[in-house]
Amino acid sequence: MTDAPLTLNINGQDRRLGAVPDAERLLDTLRWRAGLKGTKEGCRTGDCGACTVLVGGEPTLSCLLLSREVTDEPITTIEGVATVPIGRAVIKAFAEAGAVQCGYCTPGFVVALAAQLGRSTTRPDVETLIDGLEGNLCRCTGYRAIERAVELARKAVP
Amino acid sequence: MRSDAEPKARGAVEYGADLEAPGMLWAALVRSPVAHGRIVHLDLAPARKMPGVVAAVGPDDLRTLLPKAALEAERPVFPLQEIRYLGEPVAAVAAQTLAQARRAAAAVKLDVETLRVDARIEDIFPEWPSAASAHDPHVVGHVHARYGDVDGKFRTADLVHSETYRTSGVHQVAIEAHACLAEIRDGTFCIRSSTQTPFGMREDVASVLGIPESKLLVEGSWVGGGFGGKGSAFLEPYALLLAIASGRPVKLALSYAEEFELGRTTLPAIIRLDTAVSRGRMVGRRVRLLLDTGASLPGRDFAVGYSIGFLLGPYRTEAYEIEGYALQTNKPPFGPHRAPFAPQSVFALESHIDGLARRLGTDPIEFRRLHAWRENDRTAYDQPVGPFGLEAGLEAAARTAAVWRTGLPAGHGIGVACGFWSTGVGAGGEARLFLQPDGLVILEGEREIGNGSVVQGLAIVAQRVLGLPASAIRVQYGDTATAPFDSGVYGSRTLAALGQAVEKAARNLEKSLASRVGVPEVRLELKNGQVVVVAGRRRQKLVDLLTPAERAAGGLESHGKHYGAEKKVDASRVLEGTVYPYNDFAASVHLAEVEVDRETGHIGVVRYAAFQDVGTAVDRTSVVSQVEGGIVMGLGTALSEEMMWTPEGRLANPGLLDYRLPRIRDAPPIHVDLIEGFAGAGPFGAKGIGEPPIIPVPAAIANAVADATGTRVFELPLTPERVARALKLL
Secondary structure, three states: OOOOEEEEEEOOEEEEEEEOOOOOEHHHHHHHHOOOOOOOOOOOOOOOOOOEEEEOOEEEEHHHOEHHHHOOOOEEOHHHHOOOHHHHHHHHHHHHOOOOOOOOOHHHHHHHHHHHHHHOOOOOOHHHHHHOOOOOOOOOOOOHHHHHHHHHHHHHOO | OOOOHHHHHOOOOOEHHHOOOOOOEEEEEEEOOOOOEEEEEEEOHHHHOOOOEEEEEOHHHHHHHOOOHHHHOOOOOOOOOEEOOOOOEEEEEEEOOHHHHHHHHHHOEEEEEEOOOOOOHHHHOOOOOOHHHHHOOOEEEEEEEEEOOHHHHHHOOOEEEEEEEEEOEEOOOOOOOOEEEEEEEOOEEEEEEOOOOHHHHHHHHHHHHOOOHHHEEEEEOEOOOOOOOOOOOOOHHHHHHHHHHHOOOEEEEOOHHHHHHHOOOEOOEEEEEEEEEEOOEEEEEEEEEEEEOOOOOOOOOHHHHHHHHHHOOOEOOOOEEEEEEEEOOOOOOOOOOOOOOHHHHHHHHHHHHHHHHHHHOOOHHHHHHHHEOOOOOEOOOOOEOOOOOHHHHHHHHHHHHHHHHOOOOOOEEEEEEEEEEEOOOOOOEEEEEEEEOOEEEEEEOOOOOOOOHHHHHHHHHHHHHHOOOHHHEEEEEOOOOOOOOEOOOOOOOHHHHHHHHHHHHHHHHHHHHHHHHOOOOOEEEEEOOEEEEEEOOEEEEHHHHOOHHHHHHOOEEEEEEEOOOOOOOOHHHEEEOOOOOOOOEEEEEEEEEEEEOOOOOOEEEEEEEEEEEEEOOOOHHHHHHHHHHHHHHHHHHHHOOOEOEOOOOOEOOOOOOOOOOOOHHHOOOEEEEEEEOOOOOOHHHOOOOOOHHHOOHHHHHHHHHHHHHOOOOOEOOOOHHHHHHHOOOO
């Protein structure tokens, strides 16, 4: 196992992250080396979606990726999503819809929804957007408020 | 809008899983490979030699690191001899990285002499227990109560309806697994933890480690889901022990596999119900309950003593006999999970009543209404029923059911179920408010765990009393040394009980200000960022009303306390063990429409309606979201969630792939009807609402399946396999 220095492009910046073991997951690199703890650690088996980040703009489970696999692609975490207009609109929609309870799953939902809203020239309809959240688990809200947040966010994003 | 919503959505709040401290070590647990055994030899030396390891602790270290009391604890931190469940921690190690700690834990040498494993209720009692069974060493709790001429009612009954139901183990599955960080600061043992009950945690940890509470400080972090699973001491003693041994901060966080295998969860049960009917009414009931309580301590029969009353329901009962056994098995101890065991009890009772109504040819809603508690009725233990919205809920449900019934497609069915919950308004709490020139601070020891009762509920109580805008009110969190005492976030009590303390503190503030102005009452406003005291037409800035000492302190402090009166049960009805008084009832009536696939047994939930007695909805958005959340969690209990243990006591499905939680497309359309006007004990008549919405869900689904198919399923969850078997498709 080598622990070679690793540089990742995170939220638009090249971050030199020191010597990172080959087997380290992107989730752990983001949280414990880059200090970006808005990406949440859930199941670590790809079942809950709490650790969703954007890799090359696509929603990706950071618990299932090795950090060394993503040196060529830009990574955007919730901290990055929260600074762009679509991300801010989604966050506002979640807050207004009462879709945030314990909030642990929320950053993952926000990243997954913002990615879909920002993806293409044609806006997906609400049902398609909801389908896109099938990989994210929420234990508090029963999802109905999240669906209301999706509707609000879709209206808010031009 | 909740003040914590945006920061959480941005990923900007710190949960237990996020805790970090300079020089921190990572901990891993050494866990037993067998479910029952005796430790023959435990050697930590190989772990201590592994790379990165700073400390390793086991049973022997309790003697050297802790006061003598730690060895005399009812159940010491590590088992001194007997291992009671698979995965039980027997030692712990701390290393520079988590990977190093896990490798070192795997290097520990543990020789165990295996003992007979009793993993399931049937291993202990293959038949229903007899009178002599109470002396079986596996019986760690026994409750027996009786009222009225129950034998006579059964003897003269027109009909006796008898059934047996089975329920399964269910995990809370907070998305954030348990995590804590322990360190020693200036000789004080400090724990930061994702906990619902910081003060309860302090008491528990002090007791198990044999240290005085004054030496221990607990600070709650934000909680990534609790649902009852993040209460008393769990990981904290291990982390603190390692911090003492290493002199460094120690982080301990569970993997999901550990979370499942160590879970203090709802465990399986067998419930037998017999109901005597005369002239179309239920006149007598016998209840027998065998509840698996895992490796619970003897004499801690809270689970069975508390649960058994739910098997009589929110219905008038002329005569009953109830008997319950808490059975020690080789599983992790039973633990609270959102309305502990109530969804299971109510599944059995409400299925039973539903079947009985159908057998009698009576409408199931009308049959329940005939027996429903009304205000001033007495409970099974002879406590008065207060304002109670059950009948109103049933009437509303009947109207909705009639609409749904029209044009109901073939293969669909509609089910109804009722539930009641005793909200924990008795548990004490204190509030401290601090009115500053620019706004109000509410100081709390416990973090918001998600439902909104702290960050939103308490703030609204203060707002309503004082008149300040929400933007001028802030909840600030302290630790067990700086914050006022509170029992914690559990039992649906926070708003209803702690809210009363906040209400008193706010009224004290108002009184104090009114007397300064010389009027009977005042209101507060915020003008240009300044708190203004309004008395009729007179307005004064708050700063001008403060004494020099208050100005120096930064504002005016006010306290409020709420310690509920102790309720009593009629002891003459209790023959054995302890039953618990219930108080401040909230009623729930649920309706479900399902579609049953006659080939696969798969149940599709088409739509759902909940009629929830809330007393007063203090914050409508929060309550509706809470009700929806409870229902979807209950759909998991009803349809898919099941912890499966092998005869050797191994959990066969310790992960989300095989333990299926509801996903977004599993959530049906939900109509939430809040029933107001039946005031609870909380501020402005509020009732606690955290737990009630989950309670009737499995029963409503099962009754809808029976309505659709004419066939009843007697075991939870209603997986396609169980439904297919009931329909004789398998």
